[in-house]
Amino acid sequence: MKSKKIYITGLLLLVCRIGFSQEVRIQGKVTDRSTGEPLIEAVVFIKGTTVNTTSAADGTYTLTLKKGTYTIAASYLGYYQKDTVVRAEQEQRLDFELEMSTQLAEVEVTAHAMDEKVTSVQMGLEKLSATEIKRMPALMGEVDVLKAIQLLPGVQTVSEGGSGFSVRGGSPDQNLILIDNTTVYNASHLLGFFSVFNNDVLSGLSLYKGDIPLKHGGRLSSLLDVQTKTDAPKRLQGVGGVGLISSRLMLESPAGEKTSWMIGGRRSYVDLFLKLSAEEALRKSSIYFYDLNAKITHRLTDRDRLELSGYYGKDHFGAAMGEFHYGNGAAALMWGHIFSERLLSKVSLNLTSYDYGLVSKLESMEAGWVSDITDWTFRLDFNQPLGDLWNLSYGMVNTLHRFNPGIVTMQGYEGIRKQRNNALEHDLYVSNEQKLSERFSVKYGLRWSVFRNIGKATVAGYNEDYEIVDSTTYAAGQFYHTYSAFEPRVGMVMKLTDASSVKANYAHNVQFIQLANNSASGSPLDVWFSAGPNIKPQTVDLFSTGYFHNLANNTYEASVELYYKNLSNVIDFAEHSQLLLNDNLDGQIRAGTGRAYGMEWMLRKNAGTLTGFVNYTLSRSERTIPGINQGKTYLAPYDKTHALNVVANYAFSDKWSASAIWVYATGNPTTYPSGRFEINGEYFPIYSGRNEYRRPDYHRLDLSVNYIPHPRSRKRWRSEWNLSIFNAYGKKNPWMITYDQNADTGLPYAEMLYLFGVVPSITYNFKF
Numbered sequence: 001m002k003s004k005k006i007y008i009t010g011l012l013l014l015v016c017r018i019g020f021s022q023e024v025r026i027q028g029k030v031t032d033r034s035t036g037e038p039l040i041e042a043v044v045f046i047k048g049t050t051v052n053t054t055s056a057a058d059g060t061y062t063l064t065l066k067k068g069t070y071t072i073a074a075s076y077l078g079y080y081q082k083d084t085v086v087r088a089e090q091e092q093r094l095d096f097e098l099e100m101s102t103q104l105a106e107v108e109v110t111a112h113a114m115d116e117k118v119t120s121v122q123m124g125l126e127k128l129s130a131t132e133i134k135r136m137p138a139l140m141g142e143v144d145v146l147k148a149i150q151l152l153p154g155v156q157t158v159s160e161g162g163s164g165f166s167v168r169g170g171s172p173d174q175n176l177i178l179i180d181n182t183t184v185y186n187a188s189h190l191l192g193f194f195s196v197f198n199n200d201v202l203s204g205l206s207l208y209k210g211d212i213p214l215k216h217g218g219r220l221s222s223l224l225d226v227q228t229k230t231d232a233p234k235r236l237q238g239v240g241g242v243g244l245i246s247s248r249l250m251l252e253s254p255a256g257e258k259t260s261w262m263i264g265g266r267r268s269y270v271d272l273f274l275k276l277s278a279e280e281a282l283r284k285s286s287i288y289f290y291d292l293n294a295k296i297t298h299r300l301t302d303r304d305r306l307e308l309s310g311y312y313g314k315d316h317f318g319a320a321m322g323e324f325h326y327g328n329g330a331a332a333l334m335w336g337h338i339f340s341e342r343l344l345s346k347v348s349l350n351l352t353s354y355d356y357g358l359v360s361k362l363e364s365m366e367a368g369w370v371s372d373i374t375d376w377t378f379r380l381d382f383n384q385p386l387g388d389l390w391n392l393s394y395g396m397v398n399t400l401h402r403f404n405p406g407i408v409t410m411q412g413y414e415g416i417r418k419q420r421n422n423a424l425e426h427d428l429y430v431s432n433e434q435k436l437s438e439r440f441s442v443k444y445g446l447r448w449s450v451f452r453n454i455g456k457a458t459v460a461g462y463n464e465d466y467e468i469v470d471s472t473t474y475a476a477g478q479f480y481h482t483y484s485a486f487e488p489r490v491g492m493v494m495k496l497t498d499a500s501s502v503k504a505n506y507a508h509n510v511q512f513i514q515l516a517n518n519s520a521s522g523s524p525l526d527v528w529f530s531a532g533p534n535i536k537p538q539t540v541d542l543f544s545t546g547y548f549h550n551l552a553n554n555t556y557e558a559s560v561e562l563y564y565k566n567l568s569n570v571i572d573f574a575e576h577s578q579l580l581l582n583d584n585l586d587g588q589i590r591a592g593t594g595r596a597y598g599m600e601w602m603l604r605k606n607a608g609t610l611t612g613f614v615n616y617t618l619s620r621s622e623r624t625i626p627g628i629n630q631g632k633t634y635l636a637p638y639d640k641t642h643a644l645n646v647v648a649n650y651a652f653s654d655k656w657s658a659s660a661i662w663v664y665a666t667g668n669p670t671t672y673p674s675g676r677f678e679i680n681g682e683y684f685p686i687y688s689g690r691n692e693y694r695r696p697d698y699h700r701l702d703l704s705v706n707y708i709p710h711p712r713s714r715k716r717w718r719s720e721w722n723l724s725i726f727n728a729y730g731k732k733n734p735w736m737i738t739y740d741q742n743a744d745t746g747l748p749y750a751e752m753l754y755l756f757g758v759v760p761s762i763t764y765n766f767k768f
Contacts, residue, residue, distance in 0.1 A: 025341035169596030169621025170221030326356035592625030667695035
């Protein structure tokens with residue numbers, strides 16, 4: 001009997017092995033034949049069938065096929081299609097080098113497959129390529145990733161000229177921003193007028209509006225995933241530009257057969273012009289930013305890939321009375337390994353740091369203040385595609401957060417160190433995507449997060465009036481409080497026809513760290529702080545559905561999405577709160593509920609001499625928090641009822657092209673004085689309820705013209721000129737509204753400050 005069991009078990013294993021061995025994996029990369037650059041979202045398909053896939057950000061693709069002989073083809077917009085006959089008997093590599101089908105100087109690398117909006121299960125996903133971003137008119141000639149995404153449906157700017165953004169009514173700190181899988185806490189230069197992302201080093205970006213992939217978490221509203229270039233061309237090449245306020249240069253090259261490198265940098269030079277001023281105070285002032293990106297990629301074996309990438313940027317402002325600086329640092333070490341045709345892994349170690357400092361020099365007294373936040377993250381991610389019914393992703397993430405609210409120093413006095421805060425965050429996740437039929441697919445998964453506060457710490461206890469009644473001190477290294485949360489996410493797509501589909505999605509997201517700021521627009525002096533005994537993590541339940549339809553062979557993409565967000569433990573701050581250098585910040589916080597809902601329309605044209613998109617968003621975002629606005633529901637600071645964006649690009653010829661952007665949005669909610677009272681001849685304002693009024697509506701037109709002197713040149717050095725006009729008709733959009741009273745009459749009045757009139761700029765770009 002025992003031998004029969006062994007025989008039957010062996011037979012079953014043999015049958016399973018034979019069954020699984022009927023499928024083989026074909027892997028490879030799609031690149032530009034002349035430059036070696038990867039082609040993102042190129043279509044790789046089996047001729048005569050419906051089997052197809054698209055290449056990833058690094059140009060790689062994977063096909064799983066039954067054994068047999070096939071004609072595999074690769075196609076890409078602007079390139080000749082290439083076909084190869086393959087006998088698929090075992091796992092093998094098949095690379096495609098595609099050749100341009102025209103003599104244009106540059107062919108756009110699109111950031112998504114032409115029918116991805118219809119076929120993908122993912123909802124609320126927007127993609128832009130570096131080429132698309134480059135074509136848009138730029139403020140002062142500086143191409144800006146964050147200003148580009150503010151043109152997408154459901155995304156709003158939080159202040160005129162700023163790089164902060166709100167997604168579907170959420171606050172800026174509810175957006176997770178990554179560069180090469182590493183968190184960026186402050187993505188701005190020059191106090192928000194420009195972003196930290198150098199477009200020349202990027203391959204593209206993806207914005208997930210709430211339906212965040214399960215391998216990422218920790219934010220309520222969105223994930224902005226920015227990726228730098230992954231592969232170098234076959235020879236040394238570079239891209240750069242010279243503008244009115246900054247210049248930039250990026251170089252990339254192979255270093256042997258298995259190694260490549262990329263380095264890019266930018267520097268502004270407003271400070272150089274200040275030295276030409278007739279005023280001594282301005283000559284002694286300084287204002288500039290710089291940043292540096294670098295990446296090294298090494299192929300250890302055909303199954304192993306190693307990447308080391310880094311970013312560092314700094315802003316500096318100096319004057320006779322003091323100076324101010326802030327900066328970001330990010331580094332990532334990633335090892336990718338292919339265990340088998342059905343199991344891939346990525347192991348990464350990430351470091352991110354954001355710091356700022358102030359130095360005041362008044363009356364021979366010098367005082368300083370520095371603050372920072374640092375994260376160490378270890379990730380282990382697996383992808384295991386087993387067929388149409390099982391496409392598994394799973395892994396773990398561990399992060400050590402170190403918060404330093406501030407260290408204050410003064411001449412002749414001992415430094416004052418505000419209480420540091422440390423925390424450990426552990427995450428496990430698993431997700432699966434199933435293709436149940438040719439027209440119906442689902443994805444689902446679960447993320448489990450654990451957040452643990454670590455001493456040394458002193459935690460205050462509060463009564464119902466937020467007065468301190470006691471405190472507890474915890475030793476260094478002691479775990480003194482733990483939160484855990486489950487985050488389920490599920491989505492589906494039903495294809496109605498080959499060109500249309502409906503989708504639905506649910507996501508539960510949790511956020512353990514947040515930002516303390518005194519204004520809606522934010523500033524580099526804002527302080528990050530964590531959940532703890534007195535602060536619960538924020539949560540959101542997001543429900544969304546949509547209809548997607550492509551027209552004219554995917555030339556046009558049309559979509560409408562509806563969403564509803566239910567928020568819990570959302571925070572605001574008590575009136576007249578002291579947020580900076582406050583060891584008892586949790587006593588200034590008030591928590592309650594919120595909701596946001598809306599509808600987003602999008603029409604996009606992908607091909608032809610005229611390309612671009614039009615989108616409109618109708619939305620509402622509200623908060624109800626005890627202790628704020630007498631407990632009455634009020635509008636969130638980022639609520640904008642109407643928002644309309646129009647982006648158009650027109651190619652007149654190989655040499656000349658033009659772009660235009662027109663934006664309109666309802667004004668931000670604000671609180672105005674509604675009355676006044678007098679004490680001894682002095683008048684004091686009486687303010688309305690929280691956010692009862694609105695600022696004037698916002699609208700602006702930006703224009704740009706691009707000129708390529710020699711578009712058909714065979715020379716390695718190629719150049720172009722870009723002329724941009726920001727705010728072409730000079731609309732005075734409010735940046736800040738202040739209130740004062742007339743010294744003679746005592747009557748109050750409002751005064752509007754605006755930043756920009758008409759701002760022209762010219763940039764010289766080159767490539768070799």
